[in-house]
Amino acid sequence: MxxxxxxxxxxxxxxxxxxxxxxxxxxxxxxxxxxxxxxxxxxxxxxxxxxxxxxxxxxxEGFHADTLPSVRGPDRAAMLERKRSQTFFGTPFSGALSRGIDRSGRRRDERFLFVALTxxxxxxxxxxxxxxxxxxxxxxxxxxxxxxxxxxxxxxxxxxxxxxxxxxxxxxxxxxxxxxxxxxxxxxxxxxxxxxxxxxxxxxxxxxxxxxxxxxxxxxxxxxxxxxxxxxxxxxxxxxxxxxxxxxxxxxxxxxxxxxxxxxxxxxxxxxxxxxxxxxxxxxxxxxxxxPANERRFFRVWQARQAIIGAGVALCAAALLFAGKLWFDTEAIKESTEQLRSDAAYTQRSLSQLQAALPVLPAPLDDLRSAFHALDAFQAGKASPRPWLSHLSVALDAAPELALQSIQWQSDAGDTPSKGVAKLRLPPQMAVDRRAMVDTAERFLADLARPPGIAARVTRMPVELQSDRAFRSSTDPAGQLPAPTLEVSFALGAGQ
Structure with missing residues (x-):
């Protein structure tokens, strides 16, 4: 102070x-x-x-009581200044005290007491x-x-x-x-x-x-x-x-x-x-x-200076409080980070102990993970080899002399047909009779092509049918020739 x-x-x-x-x-x-x-x-x-x-x-000193119209704002200040100058001419040291509203008359007037050092x-x-x-x-x-x-x-x-x-x-x-x-x-x-x-x-x-x-x-x-x-x-x-x-x-x-x-x-x-x-x-x-105002100008300057200093102190205090809050928040984050690191280390140790207690896997973990991912993807798909295998089974029932060796089935995404390749073995005694092998292959292909709409074709015949070679039966004994093979592919239409 x-x-x-x-x-x-x-x-x-x-x-x-x-x-x-x-x-x-x-x-x-x-x-x-x-x-x-x-x-x-x-x-x-x-x-x-x-x-x-x-x-x-x-x-x-002088005192003067008077009644003036009740006004507000700049008009009031100007009215009082004019009245003080008229009442106490020649002195700047004067003032006016309001004594309330005069309710005795019709007009709303205000009573004043003017005071001055004369x-x-x-x-x-x-x-x-x-x-x-x-x-x-x-x-x-x-x-x-x-x-x-x-x-x-x-x-x-x-x-x-x-x-x-x-x-x-x-x-x-x-x-x-x-x-x-x-x-x-x-x-x-x-x-x-x-x-x-x-x-x-x-x-x-x-x-x-x-x-x-x-x-x-x-x-x-x-x-x-x-x-x-x-x-x-x-x-x-x-x-x-x-x-x-x-x-x-x-x-x-x-x-x-x-x-x-x-x-x-x-x-x-x-x-x-x-x-x-x-x-x-x-x-x-x-x-x-x-x-008067000019006598108090240095006091007004002092008040403005104090207001600026007070505002600066308030801003400084606010900045210190904010900095303190940031410091406490930083410390809290550090403690939380250390706690998370400690929890992560404990979890990692527990996981290592659990993994050490597990039995030995039959295959590397990465391979098993890839296999399970493939199985999940396969199970999530809409296509199934069951219709294709059922159709192949019906055709094999009509040709009991054929034996199934291997199949390759595939189905693309969407509504594309289910297709595959089947490798079949003919009886060994048929190896010396090429015409019989061709007839058997054509009958089997015709069975695969039923009903209409199924695309079936022979990808490998049991005999060579080149145009530059004669079509004849072999005279070699049947026991010395390998069993002939037939390879066909067919595709089921959408909805079959």
Whole structure:
């Protein structure tokens, strides 16, 4: 957190304080002359960075209540700026407090209280010191506006009341109407209650009461509650001079108790309400301030810088969190990988042990695997040699002299015919009778070709039928000739 420098300005001097850990610590007093202003400039340069807040407690301030049309947006800001310039001409230190909607008339109007410091020359030398070092000024506050916010902390204030406070600037009397500031008056040189000043303090209360009645802020009939903010010892000097009547009733409000209620940690000595008001300014952020925008430009720059730094810190924190998440995810993946490797090694060892316990295979494993794959492919096919073999069997039944030696069957994919080659052996005694072998082959081929549509042909005859050789019977003995063979091929049509 940046250092908070709280400044209290009255007609005679500037008092500087440092706000830390809920306490208001005095750091210096500078008289309102060239020497005091120079000493303050040296103190500001030594203090270095920090935020400055100015509380002004002078007689030269004005209050004006008015009713304006209820508008919003840029029109509202322009209307209030124009009204402040008309009401308090010649001072840039002014502000407007909204007092709610006025429902007494037909038009929807809004009530305002305009407040201003009517003598800028009182504030200007001190602001010039802050400008010279580019010190960020959070705002310029009026004691009356601070009391307007602070009055809500009192114990059930009346509808109309007068609050009396003491500070180095003097005795301030603030009139509150309907719970809000209506008027404030400062009596200089009455900054404390002593036996010598008690009578003057009581007289100032009577003057203020008479003024409020003359301005018709108070009815002539009615009792005005007067709250005196002081400590018990000082109030003992004033109490004998305060005579309750039908017009006024006096209440003592302990300043230390109020300070504790608003969170002020440091003890308050005497009836000086300055630490209490400065602590309230430092604590509350929504108070109305009177400084124009150009006086607060360095504070706006500081706010923008803090926002950028905060955004950078947030992005850095987010990046660190993301990096931490990635690191944890990486570690989890590493652990999972190691676990998978361990499981794979264990599975491989178990598989090796199981394979070692198996009996010896009759053939290499790759050959068996290929054979099973071929068997699976064969079983998955639609074609079967059964019809082709059945047809061959019928033809062999009609030719009992033929003996089957071997077959080669095949079937292509799709609806192609089932075809094959059969190798047959004729009786050995038929080897000497070539005509009989040819007749037997032709009869067998005719049986294979039934019914029509079956393509059957002889691929190898038992005799040679070349055109350049004579067709005759052999005269060799039958026992010396090999058994003749016949080779035929036929194909079944689709659906047979």
């Amino acid at each position: 940046p250092a908070r420098h709280l400044l209290y300005l009255d007609a005679n001097a500037l008092h500087s304080f440092r706000w830390q850990q809920g306490s208001v610590v005095p750091t210096g007093r500078y008289t309102a002359d060239d020497e005091g202003i120079k000493a303050f400039a040296d103190a500001v340069r030594r203090a270095g960075s920090g935020l400055y807040t100015l509380l002004v407690d002078v007689v030269e 003598r800028p020359a009182v504030v200007e030398p001190w602001l010039q010191v802050l400008r010279a070092v580019n010190a960020p000024l959070t705002g310029i506050h009026s004691v009356a506006l601070v009391i307007d916010s602070l009055i809500q902390r009192l114990a059930a204030p009346a509808e109309r009341c007068l609050l009396v406070t003491y500070a180095p600037g003097g005795m301030r009397q603030t009139f509150v109407d309907q719970g809000h500031l209506r008027f404030s008056r400062l009596a200089p040189n009455l900054h404390a209650i002593t036996p010598d000043t008690a009578a003057r303090c009581a007289g100032e209360i009577l003057k203020t009461h008479s003024y409020l009645i003359s301005q018709r802020m108070l009815p002539r009939s009615g009792q005005l509650p007067v709250y005196i903010l002081s400590d018990a010892a000082d109030h003992a000097h004033l109490a004998p001079l305060l005579n309750a009547s039908d017009e006024r009733i006096y209440h003592h409000t302990d300043i230390a108790e109020l300070g504790h209620k608003i969170g002020l940690n440091a003890p308050i000595s005497g009836s000086d309400a300055t630490p209490l008001m400065l602590h309230w300014i430092a604590r509350e952020s929504g108070l109305l301030q009177l400084a």
